[in-house]
Amino acid sequence: MNEKTLDSAAAGGPAAELVTAGLLVIGDEILSGRTKDKNIGYIAEYLTALGIDLEEVRVVPDVEAEIVAALNALRHRYTYVFTTGGIGPTHDDITADAVAKAFGVPLDVDPRAVDLIAERVGRDGLNAARLRMARIPRGADLVDNPVSKAPGFWIGNVIVMAGIPTVMQAMLDSVAPKLATGVKLSSETVRANLREGDIGTELGQVAKQHPDVMIGSYPFTDEAGHPNTNLVVRGRDPHKLAAAKAAVEAMLVAVRATLATPRE
Amino acid sequence: MNEKTLDSAAAGGPAAELVTAGLLVIGDEILSGRTKDKNIGYIAEYLTALGIDLEEVRVVPDVEAEIVAALNALRHRYTYVFTTGGIGPTHDDITADAVAKAFGVPLDVDPRAVDLIAERVGRDGLNAARLRMARIPRGADLVDNPVSKAPGFWIGNVIVMAGIPTVMQAMLDSVAPKLATGVKLSSETVRANLREGDIGTELGQVAKQHPDVMIGSYPFTDEAGHPNTNLVVRGRDPHKLAAAKAAVEAMLVAVRATLATPRE
Numbered sequence: 160m161n162e163k164t165l166d167s168a169a170a171g172g173p174a175a176e177l178v179t180a181g182l183l184v185i186g187d188e189i190l191s192g193r194t195k196d197k198n199i200g201y202i203a204e205y206l207t208a209l210g211i212d213l214e215e216v217r218v219v220p221d222v223e224a225e226i227v228a229a230l231n232a233l234r235h236r237y238t239y240v241f242t243t244g245g246i247g248p249t250h251d252d253i254t255a256d257a258v259a260k261a262f263g264v265p266l267d268v269d270p271r272a273v274d275l276i277a278e279r280v281g282r283d284g285l286n287a288a289r290l291r292m293a294r295i296p297r298g299a300d301l302v303d304n305p306v307s308k309a310p311g312f313w314i315g316n317v318i319v320m321a322g323i324p325t326v327m328q329a330m331l332d333s334v335a336p337k338l339a340t341g342v343k344l345s346s347e348t349v350r351a352n353l354r355e356g357d358i359g360t361e362l363g364q365v366a367k368q369h370p371d372v373m374i375g376s377y378p379f380t381d382e383a384g385h386p387n388t389n390l391v392v393r394g395r396d397p398h399k400l401a402a403a404k405a406a407v408e409a410m411l412v413a414v415r416a417t418l419a420t421p422r423e
Numbered sequence: 424m425n426e427k428t429l430d431s432a433a434a435g436g437p438a439a440e441l442v443t444a445g446l447l448v449i450g451d452e453i454l455s456g457r458t459k460d461k462n463i464g465y466i467a468e469y470l471t472a473l474g475i476d477l478e479e480v481r482v483v484p485d486v487e488a489e490i491v492a493a494l495n496a497l498r499h500r501y502t503y504v505f506t507t508g509g510i511g512p513t514h515d516d517i518t519a520d521a522v523a524k525a526f527g528v529p530l531d532v533d534p535r536a537v538d539l540i541a542e543r544v545g546r547d548g549l550n551a552a553r554l555r556m557a558r559i560p561r562g563a564d565l566v567d568n569p570v571s572k573a574p575g576f577w578i579g580n581v582i583v584m585a586g587i588p589t590v591m592q593a594m595l596d597s598v599a600p601k602l603a604t605g606v607k608l609s610s611e612t613v614r615a616n617l618r619e620g621d622i623g624t625e626l627g628q629v630a631k632q633h634p635d636v637m638i639g640s641y642p643f644t645d646e647a648g649h650p651n652t653n654l655v656v657r658g659r660d661p662h663k664l665a666a667a668k669a670a671v672e673a674m675l676v677a678v679r680a681t682l683a684t685p686r687e
Contacts, residue, residue, distance in 0.1 A: 187639055190477045192468025193610070193655065194641065199463075199482070204456025213454045215489075218463070218480035221639075225479075248620045249640035250627030280620065288623025307650075323642065346457070356512045356544065359552025363514030375451055375485075376513035377458065378587065386571075391457065 176395075178211045178341040181233035184218040185226055185244040185254050186322055197324045198243045205331055210343040211239065221245060226257035234261070234317055238339065241331075244322030246311065248288035254319060255312075259296040262314055269295035272310050279308040303333040342395045347404045351388040351411055354378075357418060361410045362390065369403040371396065440659075442475045442605040445497035448482040449490055449508040449518055450586055461588045462507045469595060474607040475503065485509060490521035498525070498581055502603065505595075508586030510575065512552035518583060519576075523560040526578055533559035536574050543572040567597040606659045611668045615652040615675055618642075621682060625674045626654065633667040635660065 182202055188194040199216055206213045214237055219225040226245070233240045245254030259266035272293035277285055292309040295301065302311030302318065304326055311320045311330045320330040351358060355378040366374045372394035381387040390407050394400040446466055452458040460482070467477045478501055483489040490509070497504045509518030523530035536557035541549055556573040559565065566575030566582065568590055575584045575594045584594040615622060619642040630638045636658035645651035654671050658664040 184480075187637065188641060188655070189463070190467055190480070191471050191608070191610075191657070192464055192466075192477075193639075195464035196460075199453070200456055200459035202456075203454055207455050213456075214484060216448075216454070216480075216482035220478060247640065247642065248623035250623070250630045251639050284620070286620070286624065288627075289620040291623060292620070344455075346455075356548070356550065356553040356556070359512035359514070359555060360550065363552075366514045373451065375457075375515055376511065377452060378511065391452070393455070 176341045178239075178339050179237040180206055180211050180213050180239045180241060181237040182213060182216045183226070183229050183233060183240060183242040184216065184322075185221065185242060186218075187220045187251070189218050189244075190220055198322070198327050201324065201328065202241060202243075202331065205335075207344060209335060209338065210340040211338065212341070212344065221251045221253060223253055223257045223260065226254065227261045230257065230261045230317065234315065238316060240317045242317065242319045243327050246292065246309070246319060246321055248291050248309075252291070255294050255296060258312075258314060258317060258319055262296055262298075262317075264297045264314075266294050266296055268293045269301070271295075271301055275301070275304075275308045275310055302330050305329050305333070344393050344395055345397065345400055346391055346393040347400060349390045349392070349404060349407050349411070351390055353388060353411065353414060353418070354386045355388045358388065358390075358411065358414050361414055362407070365403070365406045365410050369399065369406060371399050372403040374403065374407065440605045442503075442603050443478050443501040444470055444475050444503040444505060445501040446477060446480040447490070447493050447497060447504060447506040448480065448586075449485065449506060450482075451484045451515070453482050453508075454484055462586070462591050465588065465592065466505060466507075466595065469599075471608060473599060473602065474604040475602065476605070476608065485515045485517060487517055487521045487524065490518065491525045494522065494525045494581065498579065502580060504581045506581065506583045507591050510556065510573070510583060510585055512555050512573075516555070519558050519560060522576075522578060522581060522583055526560060526562075526581075528561045528578075530558045530560055532557045533565070535559075535565055539565070539568075539572045539574055566594050569593050569597070608657050608659055609661065609664055610655055610657040611664060613654045613656070613668060613671050613675070615654055617652060617675065617678060617682070618650045619652045622652065622654075622675065622678050625678055626671070629667070629670045629674050633663065633670060635663050636667040638667065638671065 189196050203213050217229045219229050245252045268290055272295050276289050295312050296314050299312040299314035302313055304310050306326045306329045318334055320327045355376055372392050375391045377389045379387055392403045453460050463480055470477045481493045483493050509516045532554055536559050540553055559576050560578050563576040563578035566577055568574050570590045570593045582598055584591045619640055636656050639655045641653045643651055656667045
């Protein structure tokens, strides 16, 4: 179940408390497997902790039309869109061009960005490649980059960040205090000590009886090498969350009792 | 640059040699950050090695309408679509339902899948939850799961796999011999020993002069703690690849000479 399907009562307040996000990962190197993405999981966890629900991720190549299309699909749908990658100084860094195109605004060399980059490389180091990193879509705010200076930017509901994880993480810290956030989704994990296939039907019944929480089932191999299952209950209302967790625990006790009874 | 923009001559033969793929990752747990995806990078590298170009990835929640929409967007666009996740025995495993809906076919309990699951849990263990895993869209072929038996499936150009990495990897091995594959994309990496911002403009010129290869630039911090850059040249024609690599190396020599000259 998706957060969107929760009614506002379950969310603990008005619907405006639901803040959503999409993530657009940009780069041929992720799609070729040369670089293993480390940003999706980090951003997912970070936004969840803030009370922002990441609802969709897309990974697209360094192709302007693909970036523009994905950006337009996501930005009209979610409260925020975060992008990673493609804001460096080389010819394959075309994210700023694509964002400017999506918003229909000019892409100018921004004196604020030039000053920041000069802090790192000096005025002498401001060659054409580095000035490329200072091109910011008109009307955007800069996103501070305490790691390597060249800034990200924020235009409309789109926040453009670097692809290098340390830089991306610093940029996310820079924007986090300015983001609207919703009521945090709390979660409780219950270890089943049963195989997923032993509890699937009963768990589905519990899920149906507790429509205002989300219940996920995640099989894993435990330390004894046995197939085991973690059941994760998530919700915004602490009472409903506690009730659903208790129902899951009661279900597990009942299933264990059944399995302990020899079959006829 | 994207493989699609390479002309067929660069690809070393007719356009049919270009085989593409989209990947659909299904699961709330990836979007909440609870589970860190390990499949995207694995599949990207695996397909690249086979000569299949992964062109797009989407991550969507356990919501049928979202899965159906993403599946339909991807399957009409790429040679293959691979999916991961959502084929277990619990209520939140709805991938098979969504795929059947996307193809407009019934979702029946498949005797072939029942037999496979029974191999693992015995006929006595075939409860309603496990039979859920035997529901296969009509007309699909099964994808062998040597790890835990419950099969994936292949319908049209869509290959549905488990989300658990070990199971997904085994399923990928099962289908790989049956996939059409293109001419492999070869790549050469040149370590620049220069900062990305020192070579961006010159590299862009090399890229323009070698339109039939893709040139990517990937900054990293080297073992001495200095900002450094890997330049990756990729292409299907070995002669064009070698020529572009040589041009990159010549460019680096030229830039290093310029930087060694004191500024006036």
